[in-house]
Amino acid sequence: MSTKSQILSSLKNSIKERFPMPDIQIDATTYADPLAQFISMTKSVGGKVVELQAGDDINQLIRSLYPDAKEIASSLPEITIATRNPDTTPTAQSLNGTDVGIVRGEFGVAENACVWIPQTMKERAVCFISENLVILLPKAAIVNNMHEAYRRISFNDLGYGTFISGPSKTADIAQVLVMGAQAARTLTVILIP
Amino acid sequence: MSNTAHSKAAKEFLKNQKYAKWHDQTFWSVRTKRDNMAYGLKEWEQLRETASAIKRHTLTHLDQYLDQFSTNAEKNGCIVHWAKDAAEFNEIVLSILREHNVKKMVKSKSMLTEECEMNPYLEAHGIEVVETDLGERIIQLKGQKPSHIVMPAIHLNHDDVGELFEEKLGTEKGNHDPTYLTYMARLSLRNEFLTADAGMTGGNFGIAETGDIVVCTNEGNADMSTSCPKLHIAAIGLEKVIPNYDCLAVFQRMLCRAGTGQPTTTYTSHFRKARPTAAPMHIILVDNGRSQWLSNPEHWESLKCIRCGSCMNTCPVYRRSGGYSYSYFIPGPIGINLGMLRNPKEHSGNVSACTLCLSCQTVCPVKIDLGDQIYKWRQQLPSFGTANPEKKLMSSAMSFVFNHWGIYNSALWVSPLANRIPRSIIYLPLNPWGEGHEMMQFPKQSFHSLWKKGLSH
Numbered sequence: 001m002s003t004k005s006q007i008l009s010s011l012k013n014s015i016k017e018r019f020p021m022p023d024i025q026i027d028a029t030t031y032a033d034p035l036a037q038f039i040s041m042t043k044s045v046g047g048k049v050v051e052l053q054a055g056d057d058i059n060q061l062i063r064s065l066y067p068d069a070k071e072i073a074s075s076l077p078e079i080t081i082a083t084r085n086p087d088t089t090p091t092a093q094s095l096n097g098t099d100v101g102i103v104r105g106e107f108g109v110a111e112n113a114c115v116w117i118p119q120t121m122k123e124r125a126v127c128f129i130s131e132n133l134v135i136l137l138p139k140a141a142i143v144n145n146m147h148e149a150y151r152r153i154s155f156n157d158l159g160y161g162t163f164i165s166g167p168s169k170t171a172d173i174a175q176v177l178v179m180g181a182q183a184a185r186t187l188t189v190i191l192i193p
Numbered sequence: 194m195s196n197t198a199h200s201k202a203a204k205e206f207l208k209n210q211k212y213a214k215w216h217d218q219t220f221w222s223v224r225t226k227r228d229n230m231a232y233g234l235k236e237w238e239q240l241r242e243t244a245s246a247i248k249r250h251t252l253t254h255l256d257q258y259l260d261q262f263s264t265n266a267e268k269n270g271c272i273v274h275w276a277k278d279a280a281e282f283n284e285i286v287l288s289i290l291r292e293h294n295v296k297k298m299v300k301s302k303s304m305l306t307e308e309c310e311m312n313p314y315l316e317a318h319g320i321e322v323v324e325t326d327l328g329e330r331i332i333q334l335k336g337q338k339p340s341h342i343v344m345p346a347i348h349l350n351h352d353d354v355g356e357l358f359e360e361k362l363g364t365e366k367g368n369h370d371p372t373y374l375t376y377m378a379r380l381s382l383r384n385e386f387l388t389a390d391a392g393m394t395g396g397n398f399g400i401a402e403t404g405d406i407v408v409c410t411n412e413g414n415a416d417m418s419t420s421c422p423k424l425h426i427a428a429i430g431l432e433k434v435i436p437n438y439d440c441l442a443v444f445q446r447m448l449c450r451a452g453t454g455q456p457t458t459t460y461t462s463h464f465r466k467a468r469p470t471a472a473p474m475h476i477i478l479v480d481n482g483r484s485q486w487l488s489n490p491e492h493w494e495s496l497k498c499i500r501c502g503s504c505m506n507t508c509p510v511y512r513r514s515g516g517y518s519y520s521y522f523i524p525g526p527i528g529i530n531l532g533m534l535r536n537p538k539e540h541s542g543n544v545s546a547c548t549l550c551l552s553c554q555t556v557c558p559v560k561i562d563l564g565d566q567i568y569k570w571r572q573q574l575p576s577f578g579t580a581n582p583e584k585k586l587m588s589s590a591m592s593f594v595f596n597h598w599g600i601y602n603s604a605l606w607v608s609p610l611a612n613r614i615p616r617s618i619i620y621l622p623l624n625p626w627g628e629g630h631e632m633m634q635f636p637k638q639s640f641h642s643l644w645k646k647g648l649s650h
C-alpha cells in the first residue's frame with residue numbers, strides 16, 4: 001500500500017464523527033470610504049501612497065520619487081524609464097541590484113492595505129529583489145476586506161500571486177521594528193485614474 | 194524528564210531578572226496589540242466561531258480534502274509526496290535535492306522541518322541549509338533552537354545578536370543597533386538567495402479546491418527563497434489543508450491579528466506551480482502522528498492550531514519562564530498539548546506549566562480549549578507513571594474544584610480577592626509557582642462573567 005493510501009485510511013479510521021461545514025456568512029466590517037481607509041492603512045504599515053494626477057506623466061512621477069535610481073526594472077509597456085525587463089532578463093538573479101521595481105496591482109484591500117499582484121512577468125523576483133517597489137494601482141479598484149478579496153482574485157497560467165501590504169519588515173532583533181528585511185525596503189503605491 | 198522539569202528550567206531563565214522582566218513585558222505588549230486588533234473588528238468573535246467550525250469540519254473530512262488537494266496540485270503540475278513520519282520526510286527531501294544536484298538550499302521558517310529535525314539530517318548528508326527568516330538565521334548561527342514559534346530569537350537581546358554577527362558576519366565591533374544588524378543580515382542573506390540551488394518553504398495553508406500553497410511572511414523571505422533558485426519544495430503537515438478561499442479569508446484575517454497584532458503579514462503568497470524557468474514544484478504532505486492524534490476523543494482539537502503564537506504571548510507562565518523551559522520544541526499552551534500527543538512520558542513535565550487562568554483559550558483564534566485540555570492531561574498523569582506528589586496534590590484540589598462547577602464558578606467570582614492576599618500566603622512552599630513567579634493578577638471581572646456579558650474576546 002502506498003504511503004498516500006496508508007495515511008488516508010489511517011485518517012478514515014481515526015475520524016469518529018464528521019462535522020458539517022458551517023455557513024460562512026461573516027458580518028464583516030466595511031468602510032464608508034474604502035480608498036481613504038486603504039491609504040491610511042498603507043501608511044500605517046510603512047508604505048507610501050501617491051496619486052497620479054490627470055495629465056501627469058507616470059515616468060516623470062517615478063523619477064521625481066526616486067531621483068537617484070539607476071537600475072529600474074519593469075515589464076509594463078508604459079514604463080519607458082526601465083533599464084531592465086523581468087520578461088527578458090537572462091536569469092532571476094540578474095535582477096539583483098535593481099533600485100526600483102515597478103509592477104501592476106489588480107486591486108487593493110481597505111482593511112489591511114494588501115494589494116493583489118498576480119505574476120504577469122516571467123521572473124517574479126522583481127517584486128522582492130528590488131530595493132524599492134512601486135505598485136501601480138487603479139484608484140477605483142479597492143475592496144473592503146479579505147472576504148471580498150478572495151472572491152475576486154484570479155490566476156493566469158503562471159500560477160502565482162501575492163498580496164503585498166507595505167515594505168518588507170522584521171522585529172526579530174529585540175522586537176525593534178526595522179523596514180527592509182529580505183525584500184523591498186520601501187513600498188510606494190501610485191494610484192492611477 | 195521528571196515532572197518538575199519545567200520549573201527547574203524556568204529557574205534558569207529567571208536568574209537574569211532584568212531580561213525576564215523584559216520578556217514578560219514584551220509579550221504583554223504583543224498581547225495588548227492583539228487586543229486592539231480584536232476590538233477593532235466587530236466581527237472578531239464571529240470569525241473565531243467560524244474558524245473553529247471550519248477546522249472541525251475540515252479535520253473530520255481530512256481524508257477527502259487531502260485527496261482533493263493533491264489531485265488539484267498535481268493538475269497544476271506539482272509533484273506531490275506523502276510522508277508517514279519524520280524519517281520518511283527527510284529521505285524524500287534528500288532524494289529530491291540529490292536528483293537536482295543541490296548543494297545549498299535556502300529555506301523560510303517552518304515548524305514542521307524543526308519537528309522532523311530536517312536540517313541536521315540534510316547537513317549530515319552534505320547539503321548546506323540556510324535559514325532566511327532573520328530570527329531563524331540568528332539562532333541557526335548561534336546553534337540554538339527557536340524559543341517561540343513566531344519570534345524564534347526572542348530569548349536574545351541586541352547585544353547577543355551584535356556579538357554573534359561580529360563573529361559570524363564580520364560586522365562592526367560594538368555596533369549593536371538593530372537597524373544596522375538587520376541590514377548586515379540582509380546583505381549576507383541576499384548572497385545566499387542568489388547562490389542557492391533550491392528553496393524550501395513551509396506553508397500556512399493548503400487550499401483543497403485550487404491546490405495553492407499559501408505562505409505568510411513579513412520579511413518576504415519565502416518569496417526570495419523561491420523566486421531565484423531553480424527548485425521549490427513546499428512541506429506542510431496534513432492539518433494545514435483547508436477547503437477553499439472563503440475559508441482562507443477567515444484565517445488570513447485572524448492569523449496575524451492574533452499573533453503579532455498586525456492587520457496582515459506583509460506578504461500572503463499563493464504558489465500553484467513552479468516559475469516558468471524552474472523545475473516542477475514539489476509538495477510534501479507530512480503525517481508524523483497527526484492521523485493518529487485525530488482519533489483521540491479528548492485532544493484531537495489541538496490539530497485546529499494555525500500556529501499564530503497568541504496562546505504563548507498571553508500565557509503568564511510562558512511570559513515568565515521562556516520557551517526553553519519546556520521540553521517540547523513548541524512551547525506554551527499549544528506546545529504542552531502537542532507534546533503530550535507526541536509523547537506523554539517524555540513531555541509530561543510541561544503540564545504543570547499552567548495556572549489554569551485560561552487566558553490562552555480566550556485568545557486562541559480557532560477556539561482550542563487549551564487550558565481545559567491541559568487540565569485533562571493532568572488527570573491522566575498517574576497513568577504515565579510520572580506524577581510528582583506535590584503537583585498531584587495541587588491537581589487533586591483542582592480536580593475537586595473542576596468537578597464541582599458551582600464551586601469553580603464561585604471560586605472565579607471571588608478571585609479578585611486573591612489580589613489582596615499577602616505575598617507570604619501566595620508564596621507558600623507548597624505552591625510550586627510561588628517561587629520566582631509573581632502570581633497571576635486576576636482580572637477584576639472574571640473571564641466567565643465577561644463571557645456571560647458577551648464581552649469575552
Ligand code: SF4
Pocket residue numbers: 497498499500501502503504505527553556557558559560561563
Ligand atoms: S493554539 Fe490557538 S492561539 Fe495557540 S498558536 Fe495555535 S491557533 Fe494560535
